[in-house]
Amino acid sequence: MSALLSASNLTRRFPGNRGLLDMLARKPRPVVHALSDVSIDVSAGETLGIVGESGCGKSTLARCLVRLIEPDEGNISFDGADVGSLEGPARRKFNRAVQMVFQDPYASLNPRMTVGSTLAEALRVHEIVPAAEINARVASLLDLVQLPATAATRYPHEFSGGQRQRIGIARALAVEPRVIIADEPVSALDVSVQAQIVNLFMELQERLGLALVFITHDLRLVRHMTHRVAVMYLGRVVEIGPVEDIFTAPRHPYTRALISAVPQLTPGLLRGEPAVRGELPSPLSPPSGCAFHPRCPIALPQCAAERPALDARGGTWPVACLRADEA
Amino acid sequence: MMASRDDSTGLTVRELRVVFDTSRGPIFAVDGVALDVAPGEVMGLVGESGSGKSVSLRAVARLLHANARVTGSVRWRGQELLSLSDDQMLPIRGAQIGIIFQEPMAALNPVLPIGLQIEESLIAHTTMDKAQRQARALQLLDQVGIASGATRLAQFPHEFSGGMRQRAMIAIALAASPALLLADEPTTALDVTIQDQILRLLLRLKDELGMALLLVTHDLGVVAETCTRVAVMYAGRVCETGPTADVFANPHHAYTAALLRAMPGSGPAQAKLIPIPGMAPRLDAPSPGCAFAPRCTVSEPLCTTTRPPFVQEATRSSACYGRARL
Ligand SMILES: Nc1ncnc2c1ncn2[C@@H]1O[C@H](COP(=O)(O)OP(=O)(O)OP(=O)(O)O)[C@@H](O)[C@H]1O
Numbered sequence: 208m209s210a211l212l213s214a215s216n217l218t219r220r221f222p223g224n225r226g227l228l229d230m231l232a233r234k235p236r237p238v239v240h241a242l243s244d245v246s247i248d249v250s251a252g253e254t255l256g257i258v259g260e261s262g263c264g265k266s267t268l269a270r271c272l273v274r275l276i277e278p279d280e281g282n283i284s285f286d287g288a289d290v291g292s293l294e295g296p297a298r299r300k301f302n303r304a305v306q307m308v309f310q311d312p313y314a315s316l317n318p319r320m321t322v323g324s325t326l327a328e329a330l331r332v333h334e335i336v337p338a339a340e341i342n343a344r345v346a347s348l349l350d351l352v353q354l355p356a357t358a359a360t361r362y363p364h365e366f367s368g369g370q371r372q373r374i375g376i377a378r379a380l381a382v383e384p385r386v387i388i389a390d391e392p393v394s395a396l397d398v399s400v401q402a403q404i405v406n407l408f409m410e411l412q413e414r415l416g417l418a419l420v421f422i423t424h425d426l427r428l429v430r431h432m433t434h435r436v437a438v439m440y441l442g443r444v445v446e447i448g449p450v451e452d453i454f455t456a457p458r459h460p461y462t463r464a465l466i467s468a469v470p471q472l473t474p475g476l477l478r479g480e481p482a483v484r485g486e487l488p489s490p491l492s493p494p495s496g497c498a499f500h501p502r503c504p505i506a507l508p509q510c511a512a513e514r515p516a517l518d519a520r521g522g523t524w525p526v527a528c529l530r531a532d533e534a
Numbered sequence: 535m536m537a538s539r540d541d542s543t544g545l546t547v548r549e550l551r552v553v554f555d556t557s558r559g560p561i562f563a564v565d566g567v568a569l570d571v572a573p574g575e576v577m578g579l580v581g582e583s584g585s586g587k588s589v590s591l592r593a594v595a596r597l598l599h600a601n602a603r604v605t606g607s608v609r610w611r612g613q614e615l616l617s618l619s620d621d622q623m624l625p626i627r628g629a630q631i632g633i634i635f636q637e638p639m640a641a642l643n644p645v646l647p648i649g650l651q652i653e654e655s656l657i658a659h660t661t662m663d664k665a666q667r668q669a670r671a672l673q674l675l676d677q678v679g680i681a682s683g684a685t686r687l688a689q690f691p692h693e694f695s696g697g698m699r700q701r702a703m704i705a706i707a708l709a710a711s712p713a714l715l716l717a718d719e720p721t722t723a724l725d726v727t728i729q730d731q732i733l734r735l736l737l738r739l740k741d742e743l744g745m746a747l748l749l750v751t752h753d754l755g756v757v758a759e760t761c762t763r764v765a766v767m768y769a770g771r772v773c774e775t776g777p778t779a780d781v782f783a784n785p786h787h788a789y790t791a792a793l794l795r796a797m798p799g800s801g802p803a804q805a806k807l808i809p810i811p812g813m814a815p816r817l818d819a820p821s822p823g824c825a826f827a828p829r830c831t832v833s834e835p836l837c838t839t840t841r842p843p844f845v846q847e848a849t850r851s852s853a854c855y856g857r858a859r860l
Pocket residue numbers: 364365366367368369370395396397554556561563581582583584585586587588589590599636817
């Protein structure tokens with residue numbers, strides 16, 4: 208499979224804020240290292256899962272992929288063309304072909320527009336259907352995400368959190384994209400509605416060869432619906448490979464910790480030991496060497512000194528750990 | 535283990551109804567909800583998307599829009615909250631009752647640094663001086679797992695990641711050490727390791743301060759691991775309540791049984807998940823019988839005509855005619 212959308216060596220920093228005292232002391236402005244040297248790709252008909260701790264840069268990566276923000280370094284190509292150099296009609300074509308479902312539906316919907324007008328606008332801008340068919344298409348989009356046709360006349364605040372999330376999905380689907388970057392698209396849904404939406408994504412993938420980048424913290428779902436998964440830690444990919452292989456034999460100690468922390472259905476209070484312990488990482492001052500070393504149960508002195516590169520290390524998929532595969 | 539049902543210490547909700555008046559007619563969002571949460575208890579609230587969980591929580595905190603008609607009874611420490619004036623409610627909300635909202639961006643002030651938003655709550659509900667407030671704000675960020683606290687306190691909500699915003703809101707809700715925490719999907723944006731840390735924090739506050747916790751979540755694993763009891767909602771009503779272990783092992787309502795079957799991980803990878811067939815219920819025209827009947831695999835004619843009564847047993851209660859056939 209050749210990649211439909213691929214990103215290579217993306218890096219993105221954000222300036223942080225200083226308190227007044229730091230300003231007076233002329234301390235340098237802190238920098239958030241949100242994304243460092245990240246490369247991923249996704250092919251038609253494929254789902255790439257992205258997992259990792261809160262704040263590790265998943266949404267920043269997503270925003271770079273749809274060009275909502277520009278990376279400081281690195282580039283993105285779509286269908287073989289460099290996305291950064293697209294202009295005019297080619298750029299519009301990209302904007303339609305690569306859609307994003309936002310993590311925060313509340314902030315991404317226009318509160319003054321009915322849901323019907325929001326969807327109709329997307330259909331009109333990209334000339335998806337003739338004007339006369341717009342209403343019917345809006346109704347069928349709502350139906351796809353399990354909302355009644357009457358939802359079209361209502362405003363975003365009149366919905367529940369999970370209903371708003373589905374409106375965001377309907378808007379992304381409206382323009383018949385080839386790639387969807389979905390940032391926690393089902394996090395507010397009960398398991399049954401979640402199952403319907405996940406099945407919908409999988410059906411669209413089968414029928415239309417949709418490529419899907421699926422950001423989620425729900426590891427059960429990752430295992431269920433993605434083909435490959437990238438595990439991120441503090442702005443970097445630390446392991447990337449076939450999902451079943453990674454769940455069966457995780458190579459990075461962080462991946463192992465993540466997988467062991469999945470809540471089980473067997474009732475009982477939280478298990479004895481927290482999954483990951485030790486000093487909290489901060490993208491404002493990433494640890495030296497391997498960023499995971501302060502919390503790693505098997506770290507060596509070397510791990511604090513040198514950052515392990517992401518490569519095969521004698522296995523079949525890349526991992527960034529000097530002690531890969533050691534428990 | 536059943537917590538004591540002392541009306542004068544915890545939260546007791548009875549016959550709670552919320553109707554939204556809209557230009558297209560009334561929406562019956564919450565339709566007769568009963569709930570109890572005792573001090574030191576964690577009560578889980580689960581149910582279908584749109585079933586009225588958030589609206590119920592907002593009704594308890596008296597935070598609904600003007601187009602909402604709220605009836606029934608919400609007693610907190612023996613006091614009827616629904617009959618209080620807005621002014622009388624102010625010192626209770628935030629100080630005694632903390633709220634974590636489902637959507638952080640809707641709850642946070644976009645033009646105020648996170649640190650000041652935490653401090654606002656401390657100014658309103660405690661007697662701390664500025665130095666104490668700043669120390670407390672730093673401590674709270676640390677407790678919710680946000681590193682480089684001093685820099686983070688000076689940042690605005692849009693400079694936080696989704697999960698960091700959610701945790702900032704948790705910090706604000708916990709700032710004044712409330713005795714009752716209404717937590718609406720507090721860990722949806724969090725990965726498992728940070729979720730674990732937040733749940734541990736909430737359980738510790740429950741144990742150490744006797745905080746009562748009403749936890750809305752769609753994550754049945756979280757319910758299993760943290761909630762002593764659980765209530766399941768469908769179409770504005772509670773279908774069943776009981777000790778979590780019992781409800782999950784042996785559901786007494788057809789909707790609960792169907793919900794448990796839809797969990798991912800029960801079938802093989804890449805297989806289709808098994809959602810509950812049929813359409814979500816209409817809230818503009820509630821059914822005279824059980825709202826779940828049209829989608830139910832064990833329904834009988836009675837289910838569509840007559841609302842099943844709540845049957846109370848030792849530690850559980852449920853409203854399902856089909857229970858014996860589950
Ligand atoms: N302001 C409003 N006006 C009209 N209807 C509303 C309003 N707010 C909520 N609703 C409706 O009330 C019902 C209950 O909403 P609520 O937010 O309580 O659901 P929920 O159980 O929290 O769902 P979710 O799991 O998706 O967050 C929904 O069907 C919603 O569409």
